[in-house]
Amino acid sequence: MAIAEKYADRIDKHLSKYPDKRSAVMPLLYIVQEEYGWVSPEGIREVADICEMDATQVKSIAGFYTMYSEKPKGKFWLQVCTDMPCALRGADEFHKELKDYLGVEEGGTTEDGMFTVEHVMCLAACDKPPMLQCNFHFHENLDMEKMKVLIDEWRNEVNASVKSK
Amino acid sequence: MYIIFREKEVTDIHKFDVYMKNEGYDGLKKAIGMKPSEVIDEVKSSGLRGRGGAGFPTGVKWSFIPQNEPVKYVAVNADESEPGTFKDRQILENNPHQLIEGALICAYAIQAKAVYIYMRGEFWDVGHELDKCIDDAYKAGFAGKNILGSGWDCDVYTHLGAGAYICGEESALLNSLEGKLGQPRVRPPFPAQKGGGLYGEPTVVNNVETLANVPWIMRKGGAEFKKLGTEQSAGTKIFCLSGHVKNPGNYELEFGATFRELLYDHGGGPLDGHTFKAVLPSGASGPIVPLSDEVLDTPMTYEDTPKIDTIIGSASVIVMDDSTDIMWVASKVTKFFKHESCGKCTPCREGTYWIDKVLDRILSGEGAESDIDLVRNVAGNMQGTTLCALGDFAANPILYTIKHFPEDFKKHVNGESAPVRAAGD
Amino acid sequence: MVDIVREKEKVDTVTIIIDDVEYQVPKGSNLVDAAKWYADNDIPVFCYHPKMEPVGMCRMCLVELGMIEKDRATGEVVLNEDGQPKVRWFPKLQTACTQIVSDGMVVRTNTEVVEEARENVLEFLLTSHPLDCPICDKGGECPLQNLTMAYGPQGSRMNFADKMHLDKHVPLGDLIFLDEERCIQCGRCVRFQDEIVGDDVLAFHERGRTLQIITNSEPGFDTYFSGNTTDICPVGALTTADFRFGARPWELTEVPSICPHDAAGSNISLSVRLDRDFGGRAKIKRVMPRQNEYVNEIWISDKTRFGHHFTGSDRRLHVPLMRKGSSLIELDWTTAFNTFAELLQGANGDVAAIAGNGMSNEDLWELKQVMEKVGSDRLGAWSPTHGGAELVAQVGVGKGTNLGELGKGDAVLIIASDLEEEVPIWRLRLKRAHDQGAYVVVANVRPTRMDDFADVTLRYAVGQAATFMNSLKKDSKEVFEKLTGADNLVIVAGAEGLSLDGSRALAQAAANLLVDSGHVGKPNNGLLSPLPGPNGMGLHYLGFSPFTTQDIMANPPKVLIVAQLELIADDPSASAWLDKVETIISLNLFPDVVSEKDAKLILPIQSFAERDGTFTNGERRVQRFYTAQGPIGEALPAWQILSRVGEVLGAGRSKPSAAAVMLDIVNGVPAFEGMRYRDLSRIERQFPDVGGQDLYYGGTAYQNKGGLGVQIASVADSGDVAKGDVASADAPKAGKSQLVILPVTRLYNRESTFEPSMLVHPRIMEPYVELNSKDAKKLGIEQGDVVAVSADGAEVRVKAYVNGNAPEGTAIMPRHLASTATPLTLTVGEITKV
Numbered sequence A: 001m002a003i004a005e006k007y008a009d010r011i012d013k014h015l016s017k018y019p020d021k022r023s024a025v026m027p028l029l030y031i032v033q034e035e036y037g038w039v040s041p042e043g044i045r046e047v048a049d050i051c052e053m054d055a056t057q058v059k060s061i062a063g064f065y066t067m068y069s070e071k072p073k074g075k076f077w078l079q080v081c082t083d084m085p086c087a088l089r090g091a092d093e094f095h096k097e098l099k100d101y102l103g104v105e106e107g108g109t110t111e112d113g114m115f116t117v118e119h120v121m122c123l124a125a126c127d128k129p130p131m132l133q134c135n136f137h138f139h140e141n142l143d144m145e146k147m148k149v150l151i152d153e154w155r156n157e158v159n160a161s162v163k164s165k
Numbered sequence B: 001m002y003i004i005f006r007e008k009e010v011t012d013i014h015k016f017d018v019y020m021k022n023e024g025y026d027g028l029k030k031a032i033g034m035k036p037s038e039v040i041d042e043v044k045s046s047g048l049r050g051r052g053g054a055g056f057p058t059g060v061k062w063s064f065i066p067q068n069e070p071v072k073y074v075a076v077n078a079d080e081s082e083p084g085t086f087k088d089r090q091i092l093e094n095n096p097h098q099l100i101e102g103a104l105i106c107a108y109a110i111q112a113k114a115v116y117i118y119m120r121g122e123f124w125d126v127g128h129e130l131d132k133c134i135d136d137a138y139k140a141g142f143a144g145k146n147i148l149g150s151g152w153d154c155d156v157y158t159h160l161g162a163g164a165y166i167c168g169e170e171s172a173l174l175n176s177l178e179g180k181l182g183q184p185r186v187r188p189p190f191p192a193q194k195g196g197g198l199y200g201e202p203t204v205v206n207n208v209e210t211l212a213n214v215p216w217i218m219r220k221g222g223a224e225f226k227k228l229g230t231e232q233s234a235g236t237k238i239f240c241l242s243g244h245v246k247n248p249g250n251y252e253l254e255f256g257a258t259f260r261e262l263l264y265d266h267g268g269g270p271l272d273g274h275t276f277k278a279v280l281p282s283g284a285s286g287p288i289v290p291l292s293d294e295v296l297d298t299p300m301t302y303e304d305t306p307k308i309d310t311i312i313g314s315a316s317v318i319v320m321d322d323s324t325d326i327m328w329v330a331s332k333v334t335k336f337f338k339h340e341s342c343g344k345c346t347p348c349r350e351g352t353y354w355i356d357k358v359l360d361r362i363l364s365g366e367g368a369e370s371d372i373d374l375v376r377n378v379a380g381n382m383q384g385t386t387l388c389a390l391g392d393f394a395a396n397p398i399l400y401t402i403k404h405f406p407e408d409f410k411k412h413v414n415g416e417s418a419p420v421r422a423a424g425d
Numbered sequence C: 001m002v003d004i005v006r007e008k009e010k011v012d013t014v015t016i017i018i019d020d021v022e023y024q025v026p027k028g029s030n031l032v033d034a035a036k037w038y039a040d041n042d043i044p045v046f047c048y049h050p051k052m053e054p055v056g057m058c059r060m061c062l063v064e065l066g067m068i069e070k071d072r073a074t075g076e077v078v079l080n081e082d083g084q085p086k087v088r089w090f091p092k093l094q095t096a097c098t099q100i101v102s103d104g105m106v107v108r109t110n111t112e113v114v115e116e117a118r119e120n121v122l123e124f125l126l127t128s129h130p131l132d133c134p135i136c137d138k139g140g141e142c143p144l145q146n147l148t149m150a151y152g153p154q155g156s157r158m159n160f161a162d163k164m165h166l167d168k169h170v171p172l173g174d175l176i177f178l179d180e181e182r183c184i185q186c187g188r189c190v191r192f193q194d195e196i197v198g199d200d201v202l203a204f205h206e207r208g209r210t211l212q213i214i215t216n217s218e219p220g221f222d223t224y225f226s227g228n229t230t231d232i233c234p235v236g237a238l239t240t241a242d243f244r245f246g247a248r249p250w251e252l253t254e255v256p257s258i259c260p261h262d263a264a265g266s267n268i269s270l271s272v273r274l275d276r277d278f279g280g281r282a283k284i285k286r287v288m289p290r291q292n293e294y295v296n297e298i299w300i301s302d303k304t305r306f307g308h309h310f311t312g313s314d315r316r317l318h319v320p321l322m323r324k325g326s327s328l329i330e331l332d333w334t335t336a337f338n339t340f341a342e343l344l345q346g347a348n349g350d351v352a353a354i355a356g357n358g359m360s361n362e363d364l365w366e367l368k369q370v371m372e373k374v375g376s377d378r379l380g381a382w383s384p385t386h387g388g389a390e391l392v393a394q395v396g397v398g399k400g401t402n403l404g405e406l407g408k409g410d411a412v413l414i415i416a417s418d419l420e421e422e423v424p425i426w427r428l429r430l431k432r433a434h435d436q437g438a439y440v441v442v443a444n445v446r447p448t449r450m451d452d453f454a455d456v457t458l459r460y461a462v463g464q465a466a467t468f469m470n471s472l473k474k475d476s477k478e479v480f481e482k483l484t485g486a487d488n489l490v491i492v493a494g495a496e497g498l499s500l501d502g503s504r505a506l507a508q509a510a511a512n513l514l515v516d517s518g519h520v521g522k523p524n525n526g527l528l529s530p531l532p533g534p535n536g537m538g539l540h541y542l543g544f545s546p547f548t549t550q551d552i553m554a555n556p557p558k559v560l561i562v563a564q565l566e567l568i569a570d571d572p573s574a575s576a577w578l579d580k581v582e583t584i585i586s587l588n589l590f591p592d593v594v595s596e597k598d599a600k601l602i603l604p605i606q607s608f609a610e611r612d613g614t615f616t617n618g619e620r621r622v623q624r625f626y627t628a629q630g631p632i633g634e635a636l637p638a639w640q641i642l643s644r645v646g647e648v649l650g651a652g653r654s655k656p657s658a659a660a661v662m663l664d665i666v667n668g669v670p671a672f673e674g675m676r677y678r679d680l681s682r683i684e685r686q687f688p689d690v691g692g693q694d695l696y697y698g699g700t701a702y703q704n705k706g707g708l709g710v711q712i713a714s715v716a717d718s719g720d721v722a723k724g725d726v727a728s729a730d731a732p733k734a735g736k737s738q739l740v741i742l743p744v745t746r747l748y749n750r751e752s753t754f755e756p757s758m759l760v761h762p763r764i765m766e767p768y769v770e771l772n773s774k775d776a777k778k779l780g781i782e783q784g785d786v787v788a789v790s791a792d793g794a795e796v797r798v799k800a801y802v803n804g805n806a807p808e809g810t811a812i813m814p815r816h817l818a819s820t821a822t823p824l825t826l827t828v829g830e831i832t833k834v
């Protein structure tokens, strides 16, 4: 179903915040990502219609910001901060161990489509390294031990939800 | 003593009722009892300066807004993307109402019709919590129509960015809010002027910490605030301490505190078996300084830091110990600015890309001595020629790391150091 | 954009100092423009373009900038100890392109720091640029290349191995290709589409060094103006499908010419080269804009740019032909002239001529002479669709009009015209008027693209345009008052959805409104009509009328001269009445049904590209075009053929040249007074100053060396204004099971002067008819069905579009999309699903 119907209330709320429709393009792109798992071409067209923008302009916005993904991602999008302050406290090593543990390259996704790992710039958590954000939720003061526990939890989460379906 | 981090004295101050029990929104009530111009004068008299980096006097900035314009806005800068900066997030998490109150006081002072709080997208959870706090403010009549019976209407909204450091630059922030590319605008016109602000209307852009100071100033008066700190640096400042120290974290200290106090008394000193080597007092974008005793005893103020050839900026103090290869630091920081350059202007777009290429070459052991001069020269050519300050920010780390730590570069070109994997790739 | 030439008269000036010399420049002008115009100082730019808003992106224009200090209290200039004014310099270099001049501004453009900054910016740009100039279309006329030579470093210190490798051949649309490696991210193309065209189908994608031009629109980058981006792109990143690697700029000769397609009369430059595959003759390699700020500024439509291939088409007629029984035999010209004369004489006066709108003023004059000689005044103008010409002659836009000046306080009414399709350049310029604050009203029976740039859009019943105009005061008071109360008012009155009489009536109603409100006889005021073809007004001034054509169709003559038009391809009813004509003499570019089936004599004529001549555009501007292309076979200019025939008929010696013909016109037609070729070739310095050595400033549009032309004064200009009564003209009534068929114009169609431009074919719509959903339901027709449309005694099969655009009871049907004729003017017909 198109986001216009499925998320009508949230979309109206966002539209009501700004004096013009174009300003709602960013919150709406998040909704597209939530619905399709990435900023898909049809999603872009839907936003273009709602915001009364040319689809070219919407794609332009989607491409400028790093939190919109123009390609499909794993269920859990792990973004490890490897910026200098975190890296001073071992973030690069942590990032590498994590990739090795999940068996993926930078930006790659595990075969089961569960995890995508990439490194990102400073996330404003420099006092709690190593840290990452998973689907935009922060996890700080990490090490691989804690990480393995989290990964299992996330796996179970998904399996559980699959069963319940 | 705490102006901002009141959670340290009052538990759960982030909760609306707790905040209300502790002089919550008294500042706003007081302000609304005054003329807007009087509010601006009060803030002027406090000596409050912008905490976003530039340190511009806040009251003066507000006074630039033309009163006769019918539509005006306040944009709260919560983009907090400077490496080493993590104070605004703590304010939003632990004392959100004080920011909302501060923003509303500012809005009243310039008679704005709306406040937009622009948060970096990564503050996803914080942002959604903040929406609830804003609802509380509406319910209590501090926001929305006819606020506290004053006949003045003002809405408060949050807006989440989506991962772009440049959107912390005020004009890029406004573009981003308008649903345009988050690239800086040509100035003049400045945000405070007609044609330069949000939707072309006069707009005040202030940092989170800046505005969080305002309720206190309204309650206690500008004069009281001016008493705190030093001549040119009034009040307290949150220092974000990260890197090679025992206790990294945010510390709210009265202006005048020295690097030594921060690094040792609060930061707990260097990690065991190490000694301090250098410090970046203003995040990745400021000039690096070798940590000498002279530096350690310098007060971390707007007026004193220039004496040691650096700035306090947003007070994001990143500490490096003797284990640190400063050339690696330069490379890391360059990768950040290359990744964050918006691409709008030539020197920044091409310069960051080029410098990064050459630094990688040096780190991989392929570089020549002349490459060091090349990056210094390229960085020099970026300085002062770009559309916004990001270009200068990107040049600083190169120029100052080479200036203060040439040997850390040389050892990579004369084979003394093993090749280093390009940082972060 | 502040046009500093015009502004100088209007606004007061300020004093600025450039490199120690004082200049008086108009307040509000841009520093780069002012320096160029008044100080002859070319500040290098890449992203700045004088027709667009400054963005300060490329940083090429960095200069030292300061202000003369004035004492706050007294306003007195503060002096140094040496008595010189004290200058407060900015600590950093500033971009000149983002500076608006102000009193006391001090600029240094020639210091070491500035030179260094320029060198640095160029070096930065070259770090990513491929430097493949030898194989680049832009090579030889490339701003980056030129500026690098002027200010650049001795090669880049960027190691080539470090360069980015990107896609060098991205089709942005059918006609434009992007080379990502060459793009320097100046944003000119993006801003052109957004600011000038108002259709933002281009944008930047990603950021930093990966910033790249994209389109994500459906269908990509194919607006009617896309080609202009290749002119303003300061590097070879954007190239047209037509010219990619076609020839090197320095091999080309530039010949001034006029667009042969519409009433705008866009000034163009034909780039020709002696070409082997063209028998060693001069061949048109590309069409470029030629600056005429009164007419097309520095822009041309894609039809103008890509629609030139018909001139070199191998379908062109090569030799004179005569019908002998069932076969056509070749004639030498002398025999042809004689036969022509005999055929005319044999008609003892029962002769008529219909002239196409592509004939030059000279052609028409000579045709008129021949007709007079044989005692006929039946001069028809093709096509019999637009009736407004004589009113344009009376109250058309005043002498000195420049549509680009319309703005705040002014008003524009566009009625019964789809301007984007009919005269795209007018639509572009009136969009600018809208952006500059003019009050724009669009009235039509259906939505059109121009609605996007209208302050108000109004609708009326099919055929009722004139009535609507007359009742405007009553029915839309506010609009009426805004229009009549405007400082300047221009009305564009077309013929869409009207009969010939209907369009005449509308023009009259518009004229009356203009006269009543005093908006005639002065610049930027009056009437415009989107007459088809490049010389619709020429037809009028030389005595050819569409009403005569109607009469000719009703009472066919014994002998008919058909000059540069294709009756049967245009008009379904033509073959019927042509049967009553005994002898047809056809002068044409291509063989058509008339010449193949009926014509007795078929004479090959030259296109506009092969000879000299003049057209009179919709603003009554008479403009010259020059010989560019080599001749095709034995084809001659129509004026020459007719002049020679005249000689045989005893009208005196034939004319040696088009210039000589124009002298006769000047003497014979009062309106053409003062229009000898040398008058028409006159030029003046125009703002902005494009086409000089500094291609980086304006782009590759050419400076006007062929003449700006001369505008014919309207009757109102010369002082007398008269109103006329509006004849009532009703639309044809559709019987039951019938619909009114409403023919409309599509810019891209299958007319013989456009069809040969193959590369535009993907953009020509397949034949269609637009139906209202109610009517469609009644007829049981659905979106996409193939339907048979029978009207004016012919049937065509086309695709049906069911949408809200067609008024109920009406079917909208574009002309010239099908291979056979579709209705030319408003009519009725049956539409059935097949």
Ligand SMILES: Cc1cc2nc3c(=O)[nH]c(=O)nc-3n(C[C@H](O)[C@H](O)[C@H](O)COP(=O)(O)O)c2cc1C
Binding pocket: B049, B050, B051, B052, B053, B054, B055, B056, B058, B077, B078, B079, B080, B081, B082, B165, B166, B167, B168, B169, B170, B171, B205, B206, B207, B208, B210, B211, B388, B389, B390, B393
């Ligand atoms: C590249 C760049 C990034 C910036 N990022 C931030 C930021 O994340 N947060 C912030 O408050 N100010 C940032 N600034 C400063 C803002 O432009 C602006 O000066 C500030 O928000 C003004 O608020 P203040 O006067 O309260 O400090 C940045 C400036 C530049 C040039």
Ligand code: SF4
Binding pocket: C182, C183, C184, C185, C186, C187, C188, C189, C190, C213, C232, C233, C234, C235, C237, C238
């Ligand atoms: S394609 Fe040409 S005009 Fe467009 S941004 Fe690139 S260089 Fe500029």
Ligand code: FES
Binding pocket: C044, C045, C046, C047, C048, C055, C056, C057, C058, C059, C060, C061, C062, C095, C096, C097, C098
């Ligand atoms: S910045 Fe001035 S021309 Fe590009």
